[in-house]
Amino acid sequence: MTKRSWWTESRASAVLLPITGLIAVIGLWWLATIVFAVPEFLVPSPGDVLVRFSQDPVMLLQNAGVSLLETIQGFLLSIVVGVPIALLIVRSAILERLVYPLLLMVNAIPKVAIAPLLVVWMGFGQGPKVLMVLLMCFFPIVISTAQGMKSTPVELVELLRSLNASRTQEFFKLRIWHAMPQIFTGLKVAISLAVIGSVIGEFVGATQGLGYLIQTSGATADTALAFAAITLLSIMSIILFYGLVLLEHLLLPWAQESR
Amino acid sequence: MTKRSWWTESRASAVLLPITGLIAVIGLWWLATIVFAVPEFLVPSPGDVLVRFSQDPVMLLQNAGVSLLETIQGFLLSIVVGVPIALLIVRSAILERLVYPLLLMVNAIPKVAIAPLLVVWMGFGQGPKVLMVLLMCFFPIVISTAQGMKSTPVELVELLRSLNASRTQEFFKLRIWHAMPQIFTGLKVAISLAVIGSVIGEFVGATQGLGYLIQTSGATADTALAFAAITLLSIMSIILFYGLVLLEHLLLPWAQESR
Amino acid sequence: NSGDDKGSDSGLQKVSYLTSFGQFGREAYAYVALEKGYFKDAGFDVQITPGNGTVEVMKQVAGGQADYGIGDFTAITITLGKQKLPVTTVGMIHQKSLAAIVSLEGMGIKEPKDLVGKNIGDQPGSTNQVTFPVYAQRVKIDDKLVNFVPAPPPALPQLLSTGKVQGIGQFVVGVPLVEKADKEGRKAVVLPYAAVLPELYGNAILTRADVAKDHPDQVKKFTGALLKGLDDAMKDPAAAAEILKKYVPTTDVGVATKELELMKPNTVPTNSGDPLGAVDLDRVQKILDILGETKAITPGGLKPADVVTITLAPKG
Amino acid sequence: MIRLDGVGQVFDGREGSITALEKIDLHVRAGEFVTLIGRSGCGKSTLLRLIAGLLSPTSGTVKVAGKPVTGPSPDVAFMFQRPALLAWRSVLSNVLLPVELDRTIRDRTAYKNRAHELLELVGLQGFERRLPHELSGGMQQRVSLCRSLIRDPQVMLMDEPFSALDALTRTELSEELQRIKMELSTTIVFVTHSIDEAVVLADRAVVLSPRPGRLRDVVEIDIPRPRSLGQNSHLADVARISARLHALLSDKTPPVAERLVDEVWPR
């Protein structure tokens, strides 16, 4: 039967369940710190983190805002850069074979290792942070867009060809649409990486942002602050992820999921 | 016409073109260092890197071997962990909503920030490195497996249901297979992250591996060594990636690509 | 933000400055100079950015992203021995090295001899690790019998207090942090290198070689202002920590004050009469010799002038 | 065997809901061959999906073998309107899928032989190891047909099984289907667009009216078996009934379901 219970279908559950999950996770974390008597300087309990957060809520949120902005800028940029690259890759097998090694090489570089380099090149502004986000998250976007477009059924491609569609039309009227669900999968992977990218970017030469906080607090043994920052980061990442899920729901009503 | 030139189809091109691409990249790098007169301490030229490599080829390759092993172990582990999680997620919407926040939270943590924590917990062995690889790369695997399985056509799911297949059979006879192309997309994203994961793992408490080399050389301004290590890393990543491409080709002859 | 980029709105010259690492109490003096207007009086509009360790600071200064920076003199020397980065030092912050091996009570380390057979966590390539062979020689132990475990600086206190390592490479000013990190409240055991290696300097002021050559007056004015901040910070550490807190809200004033107090003896010039920040060429030569001896640099490969622009160093 | 009482089905969509079926009362006896005929979009596939338990009705009840349908059952085989082959499986292993999924089956070789037999019957010998995308549309449909025949279910629901087949193959397969029905007394509900097919195969032909699908009429077909799609010895009978069905299908007046049930319902 394809019927579902009201609970699975309801909007309330779509919001309440993730929150329950989150609370469960935090509960587990709390329990673990108590049961294993984890010292606070290693892993502070959620309580410690909350206390630390309440000491400087404005400062923490401001820094989170900085990271969020970089994340979103870099993420959008990587869509703008990644999708056209994917188009090229799908368009020509030769180009694909020439371009992939380059992408792989760039992608294989541990970003932490080149963060300082970016600063030396681009200074201490937002530039290198946004670039870092881009570097972190463009690859999943490129690859899932490309694979999605390549998996367009031959039948539909032939339809467009028989209608004498130009290659451009083939991409924008067919392949991109067909690939949408897979593109969203790529975006969902990318968004988490984007968040991390902003943090890694802020490890070097930043004076604000959650990455800066983590860096500073790590070195001042203010573990609670580091965890408060990481928690904010996780929340940011979760919100962005569910934002994408929502967007997918709104934009792709035709993409049926089967369970 | 679905005809292709012999060149696009030939096996030679599948090997030669990527190599050409690679050489082009290296050429560009070389050119850039000359044209912009990039000082060696910032970005050494491929020549410098090659010279540095030839000074210690065995040492470098040995360290690369260590990283490779960790990468592969962690990667396989994350398949073993990730696919069952994806199964659970697809199986139940409620579980999905409960589990995703946890995954997202774990995934959102900047791994560099918790590398020391892993060492504190697990000591200086290979353990924390493999775990780091796992943490880095399980998410793309989970999400692409889950999305791939969810996108199984309703028609085929109904077929299996009408044949009275158990849920387990539905997953192992249908969904997993249908998701295969998308799983491979996830694996391709994951493998690059896995390589980086091993390096980040080696930043802390390691005495061998490419990450250790990068860390050491970074601190002694032996930029050429760092770049030699990064180059090896890239090569490793490229080889692993194309290994997956080959595997996909062998395992999924039915997965047609359209261009 | 290059050296001769004049004419901002306020008529001040925009200058960027890098701390040696992060924004700890030990870096407070720059903020003191900023807060008290010493930089402004000298004609500078200074932007302070946290650095990421000596080598990165050197690269960023050499690459033109920063005009001045702070780095450990030994690390600077070793790096310059390997790579001719276009940087030079124009003054000292620490007249004695802050390098030390730090342990906690009850871990079996009371004196240098106890180090044998122990695990010491440290950042690869740090001053502590690189000069350890010399230190070992002076305290008459075999450096090969001490096992260094590489780990990044932020992880070190955690590794130590969980007993994964029995000692860590740390600056003496880091001791309050180590003690704060240990929730069992154990006291730190400190083995400062300066006790047996009085020749070594600590942090030095870095600038680009061409700036030092073309704009010596500017450099002198800048170091003057910075050292004035250092002087104030040493005279009243608590006030300096408060100033730091203003700029870096995450600062723990207590720890910062303690750091500055611990740092104080190391900033005092060894030759009486020398001003704050002075450089002694003979000592520089001695350091070069020591590093040559341990093969940290090629023996005879560097001359003092390659490392220091002595003409710009503060003089009495 | 199959009993529908006041069954209705409404689909909700973003552009409003569609009433696919309304007040369907139908009883199919055990061993009966019922063809379901009606204009495209009148709800034939939906009706089949309801019986198969792939859909639960928005109103009314569906019973198979006396039990209310709550989900698919092993005794009911369903052949879909589209071939629904698994792209990664060869023709043979697509046909054997139902056997593979049934864990109560011990002796699989017997089924393997049966699969080869069936494939030969539908003219696909030599294609056993091919993948679905190497087949033509009609060949795919034939594979799907073999798959639904591989086990001998009590009830077979077939959604336009012969639509992509040529006249000859169609004739051959309709004979096989009748043979199976007679040997095993399988209950068959067979959707078709072809009046010929409806007449030649069925014990009764059920005519649905277009949207919303209601029962327009049920026509008893009492021509002796075996009958053949091609040459037919009962041409007159076939023609008469065909004309009747044709008229029923063309009729534009809405059916009076209640009255029809009273008249035609076999109680």
Next chain:
Amino acid sequence: MIRLDGVGQVFDGREGSITALEKIDLHVRAGEFVTLIGRSGCGKSTLLRLIAGLLSPTSGTVKVAGKPVTGPSPDVAFMFQRPALLAWRSVLSNVLLPVELDRTIRDRTAYKNRAHELLELVGLQGFERRLPHELSGGMQQRVSLCRSLIRDPQVMLMDEPFSALDALTRTELSEELQRIKMELSTTIVFVTHSIDEAVVLADRAVVLSPRPGRLRDVVEIDIPRPRSLGQNSHLADVARISARLHALLSDKTPPVAERLVDEVWPR
């Protein structure tokens, strides 16, 4: 209009190659209505794909309007065997796809009206804004049919356009198709499994032999138009030609292609 000379098509697969077509010589005149008939899997779709330029023959040449086919052309419309609708587009915008893709078209509102007209013709009024998955199989096929009719191409290639349609809809649509053909003198190649359809619609019926597909015979049908699928005033003619086609299809002897060409080829 369409000319095939010695056309052959071999598919290579992992399990060996399949010869789908062999030595096909065929000439379709401008404005002619040719039906293509043959057993399932004999190569009808392949032949159509060759003419459409979606496939290039492994041997021989294909010419349309005197020019060798190297790829799809705007003058040739193709209706696929499967509906091939874009899942993310409404029915209306699926129908309008060909217009949307043609950048030479200025006046789109005229086409919009035409689309509504066509949808009404096939009985899909009220479904304009639905998504394909909300339609039944036959409804999807009708949308696909409307799509192929929206522009008035010189050549129309139709692969079993009526296979999922009921008899009535089929009759109505066959009339529309003949009307289009006569008004615009469109050249139509029409694949079908139904001998009736082949006879009633065609000027000539081309019979292919099963694997490898060869031209078995070409039958001229000289019944006056308009003809109707349902009631027919030329019953005797239709019956005669149907019988002929039936015999040709059942014939198990391999065709002698060369001889046939000599006999039947209109030069």
